[in-house]
Amino acid sequence: MIEVNNLTRKYGEKVAVNNISFSVEKGKIWGFLGPNGAGKTTTMRILTGYLPPTEGSAKVAGFDITKEPLKAKKHIGYLPEIPPLYNEMTVKGYISFVAELKGVSGKERKTAVGQAIEKAGLSAVAGRLIKNLSKGYRQRVGIAQAIVNNPDILILDEPTIGLDPAQIIEIRELIKSLRGEHTVILSTHILPEVTQTCDGVVIINEGQLRASGPLEEIQKKFSEENGIYLETEPEISEDELKGVDGIKDVLKSGNGYKLFWEDEEKGTKFLNEFIRSKSLNIKEWKRLSSTLEDIYLKIVASDKGGVK
Amino acid sequence: MKGLWAITKKEIKTYLTSPIAYVLIAVFLLISGYFFYNMIWWFNSQSIAMSRNPYYMRQLNINRFVYEPLFHNISVILLLIFPLLTMRLFAEEKRTGTEELLYTSSVTNTEIVLGKFLGATFVLFVMLLLTGVYAVFGYLYSSPETIPLLMGYLGLFLMGIAFIGIGLFFSSITESQVVAASLSFGMLLLLWVLSWSGQAAGPSLKPILNYLSFFEHFKDMPRGVLNLTDLVYYLSVTYFFLFLTQSYLESRRWR
Numbered sequence: 001m002i003e004v005n006n007l008t009r010k011y012g013e014k015v016a017v018n019n020i021s022f023s024v025e026k027g028k029i030w031g032f033l034g035p036n037g038a039g040k041t042t043t044m045r046i047l048t049g050y051l052p053p054t055e056g057s058a059k060v061a062g063f064d065i066t067k068e069p070l071k072a073k074k075h076i077g078y079l080p081e082i083p084p085l086y087n088e089m090t091v092k093g094y095i096s097f098v099a100e101l102k103g104v105s106g107k108e109r110k111t112a113v114g115q116a117i118e119k120a121g122l123s124a125v126a127g128r129l130i131k132n133l134s135k136g137y138r139q140r141v142g143i144a145q146a147i148v149n150n151p152d153i154l155i156l157d158e159p160t161i162g163l164d165p166a167q168i169i170e171i172r173e174l175i176k177s178l179r180g181e182h183t184v185i186l187s188t189h190i191l192p193e194v195t196q197t198c199d200g201v202v203i204i205n206e207g208q209l210r211a212s213g214p215l216e217e218i219q220k221k222f223s224e225e226n227g228i229y230l231e232t233e234p235e236i237s238e239d240e241l242k243g244v245d246g247i248k249d250v251l252k253s254g255n256g257y258k259l260f261w262e263d264e265e266k267g268t269k270f271l272n273e274f275i276r277s278k279s280l281n282i283k284e285w286k287r288l289s290s291t292l293e294d295i296y297l298k299i300v301a302s303d304k305g306g307v308k
Numbered sequence: 309m310k311g312l313w314a315i316t317k318k319e320i321k322t323y324l325t326s327p328i329a330y331v332l333i334a335v336f337l338l339i340s341g342y343f344f345y346n347m348i349w350w351f352n353s354q355s356i357a358m359s360r361n362p363y364y365m366r367q368l369n370i371n372r373f374v375y376e377p378l379f380h381n382i383s384v385i386l387l388l389i390f391p392l393l394t395m396r397l398f399a400e401e402k403r404t405g406t407e408e409l410l411y412t413s414s415v416t417n418t419e420i421v422l423g424k425f426l427g428a429t430f431v432l433f434v435m436l437l438l439t440g441v442y443a444v445f446g447y448l449y450s451s452p453e454t455i456p457l458l459m460g461y462l463g464l465f466l467m468g469i470a471f472i473g474i475g476l477f478f479s480s481i482t483e484s485q486v487v488a489a490s491l492s493f494g495m496l497l498l499l500w501v502l503s504w505s506g507q508a509a510g511p512s513l514k515p516i517l518n519y520l521s522f523f524e525h526f527k528d529m530p531r532g533v534l535n536l537t538d539l540v541y542y543l544s545v546t547y548f549f550l551f552l553t554q555s556y557l558e559s560r561r562w563r
Contacts, residue, residue, distance in 0.1 A: 045408075078409075082405040086318075088326055101414075
């Protein structure tokens with residue numbers, strides 16, 4: 001759905017985005033992570049056709065954004081960092097204007113506007129002037145305008161910034177509900193937001209791509225700990241586990257054990273055989289992994305430490 | 309072209325829902341009405357004074373003594389008012405970030421520029437329409453010639469759209485409305501006074517300065533004369549500045 005190839009954007013001498021490539025599958029939600037000034041907004045602006053790239057290309061919904069901008073833009077819904085709202089308009093009037101601007105034809109417009117307003121939870125304030133709305137509602141209006149043309153791709157620049165915790169949860173739920181129908185890219189620096197809502201992640205720092213891929217893959221790749229957490233019924237002893245082939249180390253943890261592989265394939269096989277032979281019930285078997293926060297901090301900190 | 313219509317409608321609505329247009333139209337009508345009242349009063353007193361002399365009576369022509377100077381005065385009021393009307397067109401969108409919506413929608417820059425131009429032209433049209441009262445007044449109590457009146461209005465309209473073109477351009481290059489208004493006001497004043505320095509400029513420069521001056525091209529219209537050069541002048545100034553605006557928008561995205 002989205003393909004970014006060797007994208008570079010310079011502002012004068014300053015390189016804001018440096019040779020970034022990644023791709024996002026249809027129907028998934030991807031998080032765009034990075035500290036302030038990392039190049040998130042610039043990349044999003046390029047993807048939406050607001051800024052042209054200095055080098056490289058971006059394909060959105062099959063159209064090159066610089067070569068066929070009008071066709072590509074038809075498939076994009078975009079919420080900029082500051083929602084682009086006309087204060088003197090009513091919510092409904094504004095959404096209707098955006099629908100018209102995005103080429104939603106006369107007959108469908110009324111339904112499209114109604115749906116966008118409902119999805120974004122704006123029915124109660126549809127007739128009010130935008131300037132009289134609270135920040136949370138303004139953000140919702142921003143989301144409503146982004147989804148009004150039912151775009152294949154949604155690009156949301158910090159959709160939950162400046163909202164109170166309850167509003168953040170609401171907006172997050174709204175974004176989750178868009179999964180499947182829409183491909184969503186959202187930028188944020190709230191890490192739990194990514195773990196909770198996103199299928200994949202792109203981490204950039206200082207304009208450079210540090211990691212990209214499905215969340216699990218990233219967690220697996222950047223995890224220092226190659227092992228599992230195992231809890232069985234009845235409990236087994238540490239020594240017994242240490243005797244299993246392919247297991248390097250065993251550590252007691254809560255009601256179970258952390259097992260570290262010497263050889264994952266071999267270890268998994270022998271551990272399974274061992275459990276079967278002892279007729280144990282597995283209460284929990286999960287891969288040990290670093291949290292996204294650990295991974296993110298590791299990546300960003302390594303850049304700061306001059307490891308380049 | 310759907311985008312053009314959407315933007316035109318939005319601009320008109322914005323003018324109608326914000327106080328700016330109403331205030332400017334009110335000020336415009338107040339001042340132009342004041343001029344009209346004074347001219348009619350003067351014309352009336354002259355008519356009474358000369359009513360005993362048939363030769364002078366024949367010289368008194370309401371088109372020449374009321375409408376012609378009135379049109380000139382109105383053109384100056386428009387010059388003073390239009391920078392204020394056009395200053396927000398692009399500058400405000402830039403400041404509030406709404407331009408990001410326009411430039412990421414599937415509308416072309418040309419549609420955006422023309423939409424905004426037509427929105428402001430609508431206000432010009434309303435202003436001129438409201439001054440129609442002065443013409444109606446003339447028809448009720450006297451018998452003005454129709455062609456010079458219509459030509460006067462055509463001249464004001466042409467001059468007005470050129471003002472809008474210039475205002476639109478200066479609004480597109482800054483995010484400060486005050487800067488936009490100052491620049492377009494300066495530009496309009498310059499184009500107004502060019503012919504003055506034409507007197508001192510010597511024979512080679514004089515025709516050029518005269519040609520460039522806004523009001524030189526307006527002179528003949530309220531007298532009922534339409535010169536092709538005048539028509540071409542106003543239309544090309546308008547086109548030039550719209551083109552400049554469009555090119556600027558195009559280049560801005562590539563910088």
